[in-house]
Amino acid sequence: MTLHKPKILVTRRLPASIEARMATLFETDVNEGDVALTSEDILAGLAGKDVLVSTITDRIDADLIRRLPPSVRLIAQFGNGVDNIDLEAAWAAGLTVTNTPSVLTEDTADMATALMLSLPRRLVEGTQMLLRDRQWAGWSPTSMLGHRLRGKALGIVGMGRIGTAVAQRARAFGLNIHYFSRQQRPLAVETPLGATYWDDLDAMLGEVDIVSLHTPLTRDTHHILSAERLDRMKPGSYVVNVSRPELLDETALIERLESGRLAGAALDVFENRPDINPRLLALAEANRVVLTAHMASATLEARVEMGEAVIVNIRAFMDGHQPPHRLLPDRPLPRTARA
């Protein structure tokens, strides 16, 4: 049992209800500025604290971990992905690390599905025509023709919680589900989805019309959609990425979109954010890609539930219990700690 209120540093603003609850439960310092803190700012803010509440915009690398004040024993990440944290270094330093999985699964899957629909059905283009170009194409037998989703094949890379939720939605749209994953999912998962498991990603890529990435960024998955693999995709197919930008070779993707080899891409994450590659912006102008601003899990509901999960993790840990979302070294490690 803790005798004092846990002292926590929160590196970004959180929904008001979560900040209010944290203020009653903990001695809370919030980064009011709400821009990503530097390592030095994080370290200065952590003096005398018990817990670092980090988010995916913080770079928690081995150097920062080595320099943490000894009072800090928990990194309670507000987020599902933890590729911004050097987990090996954290564990080696005896720290506990938690995240907030599950609560953003459905919202992220909704967004991936919306992006998947937006490409062949020219949703953004239709809006642009009315709004930017003030043009009315109107109904005609030949105007604004897209492509039907039903009957096409979707290849999901990473059939975890989010990948499975995407498959459920895609199934309702009549897509045939294929997936590549570290492990084959049980029949109880596969059968209702009519899902086909591939243990060879290269082979799957040649069979599907849309590839959607839903794997965490680890040492093994960095550029899992490499230039060579993009070349294995069917001509005229689509890429959807709401996961992490480093899962694909962005330059190689751009080249294949520019050449017309691939029909389109819908991206929520970008290698050089916030400076999005101008070639991607030009492709967006030409309605070849749909770009959103890392907002796949951005619903108020998800953010509040993520905040609640952080609170539960902190309280359990500080009371000497196992936090429900403790990360343990039983999964592939993130590739790097990155901003």
Ligand SMILES: O=CC(=O)O
């Ligand atoms: O990208 C969002 C997350 O990992 O929570």
